[in-house]
Amino acid sequence: MRKVAIVGTGHSRFGVRYDVSLPELAYEAVKEALKEAGVEPKDVELSVVGNAGGWSSEPLPAVVVNEYCGLSGKPTFRVEAACATGSAALKAAHDAIAAGEADLALVVGVEKMNESPTPTVVEFIGRAGNYFWEFENFGLTFPGYYALYATSYMFTYGAREEDLCQAAVKNHYYASMNPKAHFPRRISVEDCMKSRYVAWPIKLLDSSPITDGAAAVVLASEEVARKLTDSPVWIEAIGAASDTSNISKRNTYLSLPAAREAALMAYKKAKIDPESPAKALDLAEVHDCFTIAEVLAYEDLGFARRGEGYKLLKEGQTYIGGVIPVNLSGGLKAKGHPIGATGVSMAVEIARQLLGRTEEGRRAAIRNGRGLAHNVGGTGHYAYVTIYSLSKPR
Amino acid sequence: MSQRAEIEAWFRKMEEFAEEMKRSVGIPAIIDPRTGATMWYDQRELKLRYMLSIERVRRFFEALGEGKVLATKCKEAVMFPPQADCPDGSMPEWVEMPSEGELVTWTVINVKPYTFSHYEDYVVGVARMSNGANVLAWVRTRDPASLRPGTKVRLKVVRREPEGYLTYELEPE
Numbered sequence: 001m002r003k004v005a006i007v008g009t010g011h012s013r014f015g016v017r018y019d020v021s022l023p024e025l026a027y028e029a030v031k032e033a034l035k036e037a038g039v040e041p042k043d044v045e046l047s048v049v050g051n052a053g054g055w056s057s058e059p060l061p062a063v064v065v066n067e068y069c070g071l072s073g074k075p076t077f078r079v080e081a082a083c084a085t086g087s088a089a090l091k092a093a094h095d096a097i098a099a100g101e102a103d104l105a106l107v108v109g110v111e112k113m114n115e116s117p118t119p120t121v122v123e124f125i126g127r128a129g130n131y132f133w134e135f136e137n138f139g140l141t142f143p144g145y146y147a148l149y150a151t152s153y154m155f156t157y158g159a160r161e162e163d164l165c166q167a168a169v170k171n172h173y174y175a176s177m178n179p180k181a182h183f184p185r186r187i188s189v190e191d192c193m194k195s196r197y198v199a200w201p202i203k204l205l206d207s208s209p210i211t212d213g214a215a216a217v218v219l220a221s222e223e224v225a226r227k228l229t230d231s232p233v234w235i236e237a238i239g240a241a242s243d244t245s246n247i248s249k250r251n252t253y254l255s256l257p258a259a260r261e262a263a264l265m266a267y268k269k270a271k272i273d274p275e276s277p278a279k280a281l282d283l284a285e286v287h288d289c290f291t292i293a294e295v296l297a298y299e300d301l302g303f304a305r306r307g308e309g310y311k312l313l314k315e316g317q318t319y320i321g322g323v324i325p326v327n328l329s330g331g332l333k334a335k336g337h338p339i340g341a342t343g344v345s346m347a348v349e350i351a352r353q354l355l356g357r358t359e360e361g362r363r364a365a366i367r368n369g370r371g372l373a374h375n376v377g378g379t380g381h382y383a384y385v386t387i388y389s390l391s392k393p394r
Numbered sequence: 395m396s397q398r399a400e401i402e403a404w405f406r407k408m409e410e411f412a413e414e415m416k417r418s419v420g421i422p423a424i425i426d427p428r429t430g431a432t433m434w435y436d437q438r439e440l441k442l443r444y445m446l447s448i449e450r451v452r453r454f455f456e457a458l459g460e461g462k463v464l465a466t467k468c469k470e471a472v473m474f475p476p477q478a479d480c481p482d483g484s485m486p487e488w489v490e491m492p493s494e495g496e497l498v499t500w501t502v503i504n505v506k507p508y509t510f511s512h513y514e515d516y517v518v519g520v521a522r523m524s525n526g527a528n529v530l531a532w533v534r535t536r537d538p539a540s541l542r543p544g545t546k547v548r549l550k551v552v553r554r555e556p557e558g559y560l561t562y563e564l565e566p567e
Contacts, residue, residue, distance in 0.1 A: 132446055139516065
Protein backbone atom coordinates (compact mmCIF):
# COMPACT_ATOMS: atom_id res chain seq x y z
CA MET A 1 0.00 0.00 0.00
CA ARG A 2 1.20 3.53 -0.77
CA LYS A 3 1.81 6.06 1.99
CA VAL A 4 -0.61 8.98 2.35
CA ALA A 5 0.04 12.44 3.79
CA ILE A 6 -1.90 15.54 4.72
CA VAL A 7 -0.56 18.42 2.61
CA GLY A 8 -3.13 21.09 3.39
CA THR A 9 -5.57 21.89 6.20
CA GLY A 10 -8.56 24.18 6.52
CA HIS A 11 -10.93 24.95 9.38
CA SER A 12 -13.96 27.23 9.62
CA ARG A 13 -14.96 29.04 12.76
CA PHE A 14 -17.22 26.71 14.74
CA GLY A 15 -20.40 27.99 16.35
CA VAL A 16 -23.97 28.92 15.53
CA ARG A 17 -23.33 29.94 11.94
CA TYR A 18 -26.60 31.55 10.85
CA ASP A 19 -24.42 33.82 8.71
CA VAL A 20 -23.54 31.15 6.12
CA SER A 21 -25.23 28.40 4.10
CA LEU A 22 -23.92 24.83 4.10
CA PRO A 23 -21.74 25.19 0.95
CA GLU A 24 -20.51 28.64 2.08
CA LEU A 25 -19.47 27.11 5.37
CA ALA A 26 -17.71 24.21 3.61
CA TYR A 27 -15.89 26.64 1.33
CA GLU A 28 -14.33 28.46 4.31
CA ALA A 29 -12.44 25.25 5.09
CA VAL A 30 -11.92 24.08 1.50
CA LYS A 31 -10.45 27.40 0.36
CA GLU A 32 -7.96 27.39 3.22
CA ALA A 33 -6.96 23.74 2.70
CA LEU A 34 -6.43 24.10 -1.06
CA LYS A 35 -4.42 27.29 -0.54
CA GLU A 36 -2.25 25.66 2.11
CA ALA A 37 -1.60 22.70 -0.18
CA GLY A 38 -0.84 25.06 -3.05
CA VAL A 39 -3.31 23.34 -5.36
CA GLU A 40 -6.40 24.38 -7.29
CA PRO A 41 -9.77 22.67 -7.60
CA LYS A 42 -8.75 21.24 -10.99
CA ASP A 43 -5.90 19.31 -9.31
CA VAL A 44 -8.29 17.42 -7.03
CA GLU A 45 -8.91 13.86 -8.26
CA LEU A 46 -11.42 12.77 -5.62
CA SER A 47 -13.68 14.73 -3.30
CA VAL A 48 -15.11 12.96 -0.26
CA VAL A 49 -17.73 14.84 1.73
CA GLY A 50 -18.56 13.88 5.30
CA ASN A 51 -22.00 15.06 6.38
CA ALA A 52 -24.52 13.36 8.67
CA GLY A 53 -27.40 15.65 7.72
CA GLY A 54 -31.11 15.27 8.34
CA TRP A 55 -31.28 18.54 10.26
CA SER A 56 -30.00 20.43 7.23
CA SER A 57 -31.94 20.90 4.02
CA GLU A 58 -29.62 19.43 1.38
CA PRO A 59 -30.02 15.67 0.93
CA LEU A 60 -27.09 15.52 -1.52
CA PRO A 61 -24.47 17.59 0.29
CA ALA A 62 -21.51 16.25 -1.70
CA VAL A 63 -22.62 17.66 -5.04
CA VAL A 64 -23.85 20.89 -3.46
CA VAL A 65 -20.47 21.47 -1.80
CA ASN A 66 -18.53 20.44 -4.90
CA GLU A 67 -20.48 22.74 -7.21
CA TYR A 68 -19.93 25.68 -4.88
CA CYS A 69 -16.19 24.94 -4.54
CA GLY A 70 -15.56 24.47 -8.27
CA LEU A 71 -15.24 20.71 -7.99
CA SER A 72 -18.18 19.62 -10.12
CA GLY A 73 -17.24 16.73 -12.34
CA LYS A 74 -14.88 15.13 -9.83
CA PRO A 75 -15.54 11.64 -8.51
CA THR A 76 -17.37 12.16 -5.23
CA PHE A 77 -19.62 10.68 -2.59
CA ARG A 78 -21.00 11.53 0.79
CA VAL A 79 -19.90 9.50 3.83
CA GLU A 80 -21.92 8.94 7.00
CA ALA A 81 -20.71 7.21 10.16
CA ALA A 82 -22.65 9.32 12.68
CA CYS A 83 -20.26 11.43 14.78
CA ALA A 84 -17.31 9.55 13.25
CA THR A 85 -18.32 10.66 9.75
CA GLY A 86 -15.25 12.86 9.35
CA SER A 87 -12.81 10.05 10.17
CA ALA A 88 -14.68 7.67 7.90
CA ALA A 89 -14.48 10.20 5.05
CA LEU A 90 -10.78 10.57 5.71
CA LYS A 91 -10.31 6.80 5.62
CA ALA A 92 -12.20 6.53 2.33
CA ALA A 93 -9.91 9.11 0.71
CA HIS A 94 -6.83 7.61 2.35
CA ASP A 95 -7.69 4.15 1.06
CA ALA A 96 -8.23 5.44 -2.47
CA ILE A 97 -4.79 7.06 -2.50
CA ALA A 98 -3.12 4.11 -0.78
CA ALA A 99 -4.57 1.81 -3.44
CA GLY A 100 -3.31 4.02 -6.25
CA GLU A 101 -6.75 5.16 -7.39
CA ALA A 102 -5.91 8.84 -6.84
CA ASP A 103 -2.87 10.99 -6.05
CA LEU A 104 -4.63 14.01 -4.62
CA ALA A 105 -7.92 13.97 -2.71
CA LEU A 106 -9.95 16.50 -0.81
CA VAL A 107 -11.79 15.50 2.36
CA VAL A 108 -14.46 17.90 3.58
CA GLY A 109 -16.43 17.48 6.77
CA VAL A 110 -19.32 19.89 7.11
CA GLU A 111 -22.40 20.12 9.28
CA LYS A 112 -25.07 22.76 9.58
CA MET A 113 -26.98 21.52 12.62
CA ASN A 114 -28.64 24.83 13.39
CA GLU A 115 -30.57 24.76 10.15
CA SER A 116 -33.21 23.04 12.30
CA PRO A 117 -34.47 24.26 15.67
CA THR A 118 -32.95 22.59 18.75
CA PRO A 119 -35.90 20.25 19.55
CA THR A 120 -35.68 18.82 16.02
CA VAL A 121 -31.93 18.31 16.39
CA VAL A 122 -32.45 16.59 19.76
CA GLU A 123 -34.97 14.33 18.03
CA PHE A 124 -32.62 13.48 15.14
CA ILE A 125 -29.66 12.62 17.37
CA GLY A 126 -31.89 10.63 19.71
CA ARG A 127 -32.98 8.52 16.75
CA ALA A 128 -29.34 7.56 16.07
CA GLY A 129 -28.91 4.02 17.30
CA ASN A 130 -31.86 1.75 16.73
CA TYR A 131 -34.87 3.82 15.76
CA PHE A 132 -37.64 1.27 16.01
CA TRP A 133 -36.71 -0.72 19.11
CA GLU A 134 -35.09 1.96 21.23
CA PHE A 135 -36.33 5.36 20.12
CA GLU A 136 -39.93 4.78 18.96
CA ASN A 137 -41.12 3.59 22.38
CA PHE A 138 -38.57 4.92 24.81
CA GLY A 139 -37.52 8.32 23.46
CA LEU A 140 -33.81 8.16 24.16
CA THR A 141 -31.74 11.24 23.51
CA PHE A 142 -28.06 11.33 22.74
CA PRO A 143 -27.09 12.50 26.22
CA GLY A 144 -29.47 9.78 27.44
CA TYR A 145 -27.48 7.04 25.74
CA TYR A 146 -24.19 8.30 27.18
CA ALA A 147 -25.88 8.77 30.56
CA LEU A 148 -26.41 4.99 30.65
CA TYR A 149 -22.62 4.72 30.52
CA ALA A 150 -22.09 7.50 33.07
CA THR A 151 -24.45 5.90 35.61
CA SER A 152 -22.79 2.52 35.26
CA TYR A 153 -19.30 4.05 35.50
CA MET A 154 -20.06 6.18 38.55
CA PHE A 155 -21.68 3.35 40.53
CA THR A 156 -18.99 0.85 39.57
CA TYR A 157 -15.89 2.95 40.19
CA GLY A 158 -17.08 5.59 42.64
CA ALA A 159 -16.47 8.53 40.32
CA ARG A 160 -18.61 11.58 41.11
CA GLU A 161 -20.31 14.09 38.84
CA GLU A 162 -17.67 16.63 39.93
CA ASP A 163 -14.96 14.32 38.62
CA LEU A 164 -16.57 14.13 35.19
CA CYS A 165 -16.97 17.92 35.14
CA GLN A 166 -13.16 18.19 35.23
CA ALA A 167 -13.09 17.15 31.56
CA ALA A 168 -15.34 20.08 30.68
CA VAL A 169 -13.22 22.48 32.72
CA LYS A 170 -10.02 21.37 30.95
CA ASN A 171 -11.52 21.49 27.48
CA HIS A 172 -13.07 24.92 27.99
CA TYR A 173 -9.69 26.12 29.29
CA TYR A 174 -8.00 25.13 26.03
CA ALA A 175 -10.91 26.32 23.91
CA SER A 176 -10.43 29.77 25.47
CA MET A 177 -7.20 29.95 23.43
CA ASN A 178 -8.70 28.60 20.21
CA PRO A 179 -10.24 31.38 18.10
CA LYS A 180 -12.13 28.78 16.02
CA ALA A 181 -13.93 27.34 19.06
CA HIS A 182 -17.70 27.56 19.60
CA PHE A 183 -17.25 28.35 23.31
CA PRO A 184 -13.84 30.02 23.77
CA ARG A 185 -14.31 30.68 27.48
CA ARG A 186 -13.36 29.07 30.73
CA ILE A 187 -15.79 27.40 33.11
CA SER A 188 -15.40 26.06 36.65
CA VAL A 189 -16.47 22.79 38.22
CA GLU A 190 -19.16 24.81 40.04
CA ASP A 191 -20.52 26.16 36.73
CA CYS A 192 -20.70 22.62 35.43
CA MET A 193 -22.34 21.27 38.60
CA LYS A 194 -24.91 24.09 38.62
CA SER A 195 -25.95 23.56 35.00
CA ARG A 196 -29.28 21.80 34.52
CA TYR A 197 -29.65 18.10 33.88
CA VAL A 198 -30.33 17.12 30.30
CA ALA A 199 -30.23 13.38 31.00
CA TRP A 200 -29.31 12.61 34.58
CA PRO A 201 -26.42 12.36 35.52
CA ILE A 202 -25.38 14.35 32.44
CA LYS A 203 -25.75 18.10 32.70
CA LEU A 204 -25.75 20.80 30.06
CA LEU A 205 -22.09 21.62 30.72
CA ASP A 206 -21.12 17.95 30.48
CA SER A 207 -22.38 18.06 26.90
CA SER A 208 -20.99 19.18 23.56
CA PRO A 209 -23.08 21.90 21.93
CA ILE A 210 -25.12 21.90 18.72
CA THR A 211 -22.57 23.37 16.37
CA ASP A 212 -22.18 24.40 12.74
CA GLY A 213 -18.74 24.03 11.24
CA ALA A 214 -16.51 22.69 8.51
CA ALA A 215 -13.00 21.32 8.23
CA ALA A 216 -11.04 20.10 5.24
CA VAL A 217 -7.76 18.36 4.46
CA VAL A 218 -5.94 17.73 1.21
CA LEU A 219 -4.43 14.24 1.10
CA ALA A 220 -1.69 13.23 -1.31
CA SER A 221 0.34 10.21 -2.31
CA GLU A 222 4.00 10.26 -1.30
CA GLU A 223 5.17 11.30 -4.75
CA VAL A 224 2.76 14.23 -4.97
CA ALA A 225 3.21 15.19 -1.32
CA ARG A 226 6.98 15.53 -1.81
CA LYS A 227 6.38 17.96 -4.67
CA LEU A 228 3.89 20.06 -2.72
CA THR A 229 5.45 20.43 0.70
CA ASP A 230 8.50 20.01 2.92
CA SER A 231 6.30 19.25 5.89
CA PRO A 232 3.79 16.52 5.12
CA VAL A 233 1.91 15.00 8.06
CA TRP A 234 1.59 11.28 7.40
CA ILE A 235 -1.37 9.12 8.17
CA GLU A 236 0.53 6.41 9.94
CA ALA A 237 -2.27 4.07 10.94
CA ILE A 238 -6.05 3.84 10.96
CA GLY A 239 -7.93 1.45 13.21
CA ALA A 240 -11.70 1.04 12.75
CA ALA A 241 -14.42 -1.05 14.35
CA SER A 242 -18.16 -1.03 15.09
CA ASP A 243 -20.75 -2.27 17.57
CA THR A 244 -24.45 -3.19 17.82
CA SER A 245 -27.13 -0.68 16.89
CA ASN A 246 -29.24 -1.59 19.95
CA ILE A 247 -27.53 -0.32 23.09
CA SER A 248 -29.30 -3.12 24.97
CA LYS A 249 -27.21 -5.68 23.08
CA ARG A 250 -23.96 -4.49 24.65
CA ASN A 251 -22.62 -6.51 27.55
CA THR A 252 -20.82 -3.63 29.23
CA TYR A 253 -21.55 0.03 29.88
CA LEU A 254 -18.05 0.70 31.20
CA SER A 255 -16.22 0.82 27.89
CA LEU A 256 -16.86 1.32 24.19
CA PRO A 257 -15.47 -1.98 22.85
CA ALA A 258 -15.39 -0.66 19.26
CA ALA A 259 -13.09 2.17 20.35
CA ARG A 260 -10.86 -0.27 22.21
CA GLU A 261 -10.65 -2.51 19.16
CA ALA A 262 -9.94 0.42 16.83
CA ALA A 263 -7.17 1.59 19.18
CA LEU A 264 -5.52 -1.83 19.31
CA MET A 265 -5.68 -2.08 15.52
CA ALA A 266 -4.06 1.35 15.11
CA TYR A 267 -1.38 0.63 17.73
CA LYS A 268 -0.52 -2.65 16.03
CA LYS A 269 -0.17 -0.99 12.62
CA ALA A 270 1.97 1.82 14.08
CA LYS A 271 3.96 -0.59 16.27
CA ILE A 272 2.99 1.28 19.41
CA ASP A 273 2.99 -0.64 22.68
CA PRO A 274 -0.68 -0.85 23.76
CA GLU A 275 0.46 -1.04 27.39
CA SER A 276 1.98 2.45 27.30
CA PRO A 277 0.76 4.28 24.20
CA ALA A 278 1.01 7.72 25.80
CA LYS A 279 4.81 7.44 25.74
CA ALA A 280 4.81 7.17 21.94
CA LEU A 281 2.45 10.13 21.39
CA ASP A 282 2.66 13.89 21.91
CA LEU A 283 -1.04 14.58 22.11
CA ALA A 284 -4.49 13.15 21.52
CA GLU A 285 -7.81 14.53 20.38
CA VAL A 286 -10.50 12.30 21.85
CA HIS A 287 -14.24 12.11 21.31
CA ASP A 288 -15.58 14.05 24.31
CA CYS A 289 -19.17 14.48 23.12
CA PHE A 290 -19.93 14.19 26.86
CA THR A 291 -17.50 14.32 29.76
CA ILE A 292 -18.01 10.60 30.46
CA ALA A 293 -16.94 9.90 26.87
CA GLU A 294 -13.54 11.50 27.49
CA VAL A 295 -13.04 9.33 30.57
CA LEU A 296 -14.00 6.17 28.66
CA ALA A 297 -11.62 7.24 25.89
CA TYR A 298 -8.67 7.39 28.31
CA GLU A 299 -9.36 3.79 29.31
CA ASP A 300 -10.21 2.44 25.85
CA LEU A 301 -7.03 4.03 24.47
CA GLY A 302 -4.91 2.60 27.29
CA PHE A 303 -3.92 5.98 28.77
CA ALA A 304 -5.39 4.80 32.09
CA ARG A 305 -6.32 1.47 33.60
CA ARG A 306 -9.98 0.45 33.81
CA GLY A 307 -11.82 2.49 36.40
CA GLU A 308 -8.99 5.00 36.71
CA GLY A 309 -9.64 7.31 33.78
CA TYR A 310 -11.32 9.92 35.94
CA LYS A 311 -8.24 10.01 38.16
CA LEU A 312 -6.12 11.25 35.24
CA LEU A 313 -8.41 14.28 35.14
CA LYS A 314 -8.26 14.76 38.89
CA GLU A 315 -4.47 14.77 38.72
CA GLY A 316 -4.38 17.08 35.71
CA GLN A 317 -2.46 14.48 33.71
CA THR A 318 -4.19 15.35 30.45
CA TYR A 319 -3.18 19.00 30.52
CA ILE A 320 0.04 20.09 28.78
CA GLY A 321 2.91 18.77 30.90
CA GLY A 322 0.97 15.71 32.06
CA VAL A 323 1.14 12.11 30.89
CA ILE A 324 -0.52 13.08 27.62
CA PRO A 325 -2.26 16.33 26.68
CA VAL A 326 -5.79 15.67 25.47
CA ASN A 327 -8.13 17.94 23.50
CA LEU A 328 -5.94 21.02 23.30
CA SER A 329 -8.38 22.28 20.67
CA GLY A 330 -11.12 22.46 23.31
CA GLY A 331 -12.52 19.14 22.16
CA LEU A 332 -16.05 18.48 21.05
CA LYS A 333 -17.11 19.86 24.39
CA ALA A 334 -15.96 23.45 23.87
CA LYS A 335 -14.59 23.71 20.34
CA GLY A 336 -17.95 22.28 19.27
CA HIS A 337 -19.19 19.15 17.55
CA PRO A 338 -20.51 19.71 14.03
CA ILE A 339 -21.11 15.98 13.55
CA GLY A 340 -19.68 15.37 10.06
CA ALA A 341 -16.85 17.87 10.50
CA THR A 342 -15.49 16.58 13.81
CA GLY A 343 -13.17 13.82 12.54
CA VAL A 344 -11.69 16.13 9.91
CA SER A 345 -11.32 18.88 12.51
CA MET A 346 -9.32 16.44 14.65
CA ALA A 347 -7.03 15.77 11.67
CA VAL A 348 -6.53 19.50 11.10
CA GLU A 349 -5.79 20.10 14.77
CA ILE A 350 -3.27 17.29 15.06
CA ALA A 351 -1.50 18.22 11.82
CA ARG A 352 -1.16 21.83 13.01
CA GLN A 353 -0.06 20.76 16.48
CA LEU A 354 2.64 18.48 15.06
CA LEU A 355 3.87 21.36 12.90
CA GLY A 356 3.86 23.76 15.87
CA ARG A 357 1.27 25.98 14.23
CA THR A 358 -1.36 26.33 16.96
CA GLU A 359 -1.82 29.22 19.37
CA GLU A 360 0.58 29.55 22.25
CA GLY A 361 -0.78 28.26 25.55
CA ARG A 362 -2.46 25.32 23.87
CA ARG A 363 0.54 24.09 21.89
CA ALA A 364 1.81 20.59 22.68
CA ALA A 365 5.53 19.90 23.06
CA ILE A 366 6.45 17.74 20.07
CA ARG A 367 8.99 15.05 20.91
CA ASN A 368 7.73 11.89 19.24
CA GLY A 369 6.23 13.67 16.26
CA ARG A 370 3.03 11.73 16.68
CA GLY A 371 -0.60 12.49 17.55
CA LEU A 372 -3.74 10.40 17.87
CA ALA A 373 -7.37 11.07 16.97
CA HIS A 374 -10.13 9.03 18.63
CA ASN A 375 -13.44 9.58 16.88
CA VAL A 376 -16.55 7.69 17.96
CA GLY A 377 -19.81 7.57 16.02
CA GLY A 378 -23.13 7.17 17.78
CA THR A 379 -22.73 5.63 21.22
CA GLY A 380 -19.75 3.51 20.28
CA HIS A 381 -21.56 2.34 17.16
CA TYR A 382 -18.61 3.33 14.98
CA ALA A 383 -15.03 3.95 16.08
CA TYR A 384 -11.97 5.26 14.30
CA VAL A 385 -8.54 5.73 15.82
CA THR A 386 -6.11 7.49 13.51
CA ILE A 387 -2.42 8.08 14.18
CA TYR A 388 -0.67 10.97 12.46
CA SER A 389 3.09 11.28 12.23
CA LEU A 390 5.80 13.68 11.10
CA SER A 391 7.97 10.76 10.00
CA LYS A 392 7.06 8.68 7.01
CA PRO A 393 5.58 5.39 8.24
CA ARG A 394 7.74 2.30 7.71
CA MET B 395 -45.20 25.24 30.72
CA SER B 396 -44.51 21.77 29.30
CA GLN B 397 -41.61 21.33 26.91
CA ARG B 398 -44.14 20.76 24.12
CA ALA B 399 -45.90 24.07 24.87
CA GLU B 400 -42.58 25.95 24.98
CA ILE B 401 -41.56 24.55 21.62
CA GLU B 402 -44.92 25.30 20.02
CA ALA B 403 -44.79 28.86 21.34
CA TRP B 404 -41.34 29.31 19.83
CA PHE B 405 -42.48 28.03 16.43
CA ARG B 406 -45.52 30.34 16.50
CA LYS B 407 -43.27 33.31 17.20
CA MET B 408 -40.99 32.47 14.28
CA GLU B 409 -43.93 31.94 11.99
CA GLU B 410 -45.58 35.22 12.95
CA PHE B 411 -42.31 37.05 12.38
CA ALA B 412 -41.88 35.48 8.93
CA GLU B 413 -45.51 36.30 8.03
CA GLU B 414 -44.95 39.91 9.05
CA MET B 415 -41.79 40.09 6.94
CA LYS B 416 -43.60 38.66 3.94
CA ARG B 417 -46.15 41.44 4.27
CA SER B 418 -43.54 44.18 4.70
CA VAL B 419 -40.56 43.17 2.52
CA GLY B 420 -42.01 40.33 0.51
CA ILE B 421 -39.83 37.47 1.72
CA PRO B 422 -40.13 35.10 4.73
CA ALA B 423 -37.03 36.44 6.45
CA ILE B 424 -36.22 35.91 10.10
CA ILE B 425 -33.40 37.70 11.86
CA ASP B 426 -31.13 36.08 14.43
CA PRO B 427 -31.27 38.49 17.38
CA ARG B 428 -27.68 37.75 18.40
CA THR B 429 -25.81 38.10 15.10
CA GLY B 430 -28.33 39.98 12.98
CA ALA B 431 -27.95 37.31 10.30
CA THR B 432 -30.92 36.92 7.97
CA MET B 433 -32.44 33.49 7.40
CA TRP B 434 -35.14 32.22 5.08
CA TYR B 435 -37.98 30.68 7.07
CA ASP B 436 -38.70 27.52 5.08
CA GLN B 437 -42.05 27.70 3.32
CA ARG B 438 -42.12 23.92 2.81
CA GLU B 439 -42.82 21.85 5.89
CA LEU B 440 -42.09 18.13 5.64
CA LYS B 441 -44.51 15.70 7.25
CA LEU B 442 -42.44 12.69 8.22
CA ARG B 443 -44.15 9.57 9.53
CA TYR B 444 -42.73 6.15 8.73
CA MET B 445 -44.59 2.95 7.95
CA LEU B 446 -42.40 0.25 9.45
CA SER B 447 -42.63 -3.39 8.36
CA ILE B 448 -43.35 -5.71 11.28
CA GLU B 449 -44.88 -8.57 9.30
CA ARG B 450 -42.08 -11.05 10.00
CA VAL B 451 -42.06 -10.32 13.74
CA ARG B 452 -45.84 -9.91 14.00
CA ARG B 453 -45.96 -12.69 16.61
CA PHE B 454 -44.14 -10.37 19.01
CA PHE B 455 -46.88 -7.76 18.78
CA GLU B 456 -49.68 -10.34 18.97
CA ALA B 457 -48.14 -11.72 22.16
CA LEU B 458 -48.22 -8.28 23.81
CA GLY B 459 -52.01 -8.61 23.63
CA GLU B 460 -51.67 -11.87 25.62
CA GLY B 461 -49.51 -10.07 28.21
CA LYS B 462 -46.30 -11.74 27.05
CA VAL B 463 -42.99 -10.32 25.88
CA LEU B 464 -41.36 -12.65 23.34
CA ALA B 465 -37.85 -13.04 22.01
CA THR B 466 -36.46 -15.24 19.28
CA LYS B 467 -34.00 -17.99 20.08
CA CYS B 468 -31.21 -18.84 17.71
CA LYS B 469 -28.72 -21.68 18.12
CA GLU B 470 -26.21 -19.39 19.78
CA ALA B 471 -28.25 -16.78 21.61
CA VAL B 472 -31.58 -15.36 22.65
CA MET B 473 -32.33 -12.39 20.42
CA PHE B 474 -34.01 -9.43 22.05
CA PRO B 475 -35.26 -7.37 20.30
CA PRO B 476 -36.49 -10.36 18.27
CA GLN B 477 -35.08 -11.05 14.81
CA ALA B 478 -36.84 -12.99 12.07
CA ASP B 479 -33.51 -14.39 10.89
CA CYS B 480 -30.60 -15.94 12.76
CA PRO B 481 -27.20 -14.71 11.61
CA ASP B 482 -25.75 -18.04 12.79
CA GLY B 483 -27.84 -19.76 10.10
CA SER B 484 -30.15 -21.61 12.54
CA MET B 485 -33.95 -21.46 12.48
CA PRO B 486 -35.28 -18.96 15.04
CA GLU B 487 -37.98 -20.07 17.45
CA TRP B 488 -40.23 -17.84 19.53
CA VAL B 489 -39.62 -17.99 23.29
CA GLU B 490 -41.11 -16.01 26.16
CA MET B 491 -38.85 -13.53 27.94
CA PRO B 492 -38.64 -14.15 31.71
CA SER B 493 -40.17 -11.44 33.86
CA GLU B 494 -37.28 -11.35 36.37
CA GLY B 495 -34.26 -9.18 35.80
CA GLU B 496 -31.75 -6.85 37.41
CA LEU B 497 -31.18 -3.24 36.52
CA VAL B 498 -27.77 -2.65 34.95
CA THR B 499 -27.95 1.07 34.26
CA TRP B 500 -30.44 3.92 33.79
CA THR B 501 -30.95 7.61 33.10
CA VAL B 502 -33.68 10.21 33.48
CA ILE B 503 -34.57 11.99 30.25
CA ASN B 504 -34.98 15.62 31.27
CA VAL B 505 -34.63 17.32 27.89
CA LYS B 506 -36.90 15.35 25.60
CA PRO B 507 -37.06 14.87 21.85
CA TYR B 508 -39.85 16.85 20.22
CA THR B 509 -42.11 13.81 19.76
CA PHE B 510 -41.70 12.92 23.46
CA SER B 511 -42.07 16.45 24.77
CA HIS B 512 -45.66 15.85 25.98
CA TYR B 513 -44.44 13.39 28.67
CA GLU B 514 -43.15 14.15 32.14
CA ASP B 515 -39.45 13.30 32.66
CA TYR B 516 -39.10 9.54 32.18
CA VAL B 517 -36.57 6.96 33.36
CA VAL B 518 -34.96 4.69 30.77
CA GLY B 519 -33.03 1.68 31.97
CA VAL B 520 -31.32 -1.47 30.77
CA ALA B 521 -32.01 -4.68 32.71
CA ARG B 522 -30.27 -8.02 32.40
CA MET B 523 -33.03 -10.61 32.39
CA SER B 524 -32.68 -14.04 34.00
CA ASN B 525 -32.12 -15.65 30.56
CA GLY B 526 -29.08 -13.42 29.98
CA ALA B 527 -30.69 -11.10 27.42
CA ASN B 528 -30.84 -7.35 28.06
CA VAL B 529 -34.00 -5.26 27.78
CA LEU B 530 -34.03 -1.50 27.38
CA ALA B 531 -37.30 0.15 28.44
CA TRP B 532 -38.88 2.80 30.62
CA VAL B 533 -38.48 2.08 34.33
CA ARG B 534 -41.70 2.70 36.25
CA THR B 535 -40.61 4.63 39.32
CA ARG B 536 -41.39 7.96 40.93
CA ASP B 537 -38.10 7.83 42.79
CA PRO B 538 -35.15 7.28 40.43
CA ALA B 539 -32.75 8.19 43.26
CA SER B 540 -33.62 4.86 44.90
CA LEU B 541 -32.38 2.85 41.91
CA ARG B 542 -29.10 0.94 42.10
CA PRO B 543 -27.26 -1.42 39.75
CA GLY B 544 -28.72 -4.80 40.69
CA THR B 545 -32.17 -3.44 41.65
CA LYS B 546 -34.64 -6.26 40.92
CA VAL B 547 -37.10 -5.38 38.15
CA ARG B 548 -40.03 -7.13 36.46
CA LEU B 549 -40.71 -6.95 32.74
CA LYS B 550 -44.38 -6.13 32.15
CA VAL B 551 -46.65 -5.41 29.22
CA VAL B 552 -48.28 -2.02 29.62
CA ARG B 553 -50.45 0.31 27.60
CA ARG B 554 -48.62 3.51 26.69
CA GLU B 555 -50.80 6.57 27.18
CA PRO B 556 -51.85 8.97 25.81
CA GLU B 557 -51.18 7.12 22.51
CA GLY B 558 -52.92 4.00 23.85
CA TYR B 559 -50.78 1.20 22.38
CA LEU B 560 -49.19 -1.88 23.96
CA THR B 561 -45.53 -1.88 24.85
CA TYR B 562 -43.39 -3.13 27.75
CA GLU B 563 -41.64 -1.60 30.71
CA LEU B 564 -39.51 -2.46 33.73
CA GLU B 565 -41.02 -2.21 37.20
CA PRO B 566 -38.77 -2.20 40.28
CA GLU B 567 -39.87 -4.74 42.90
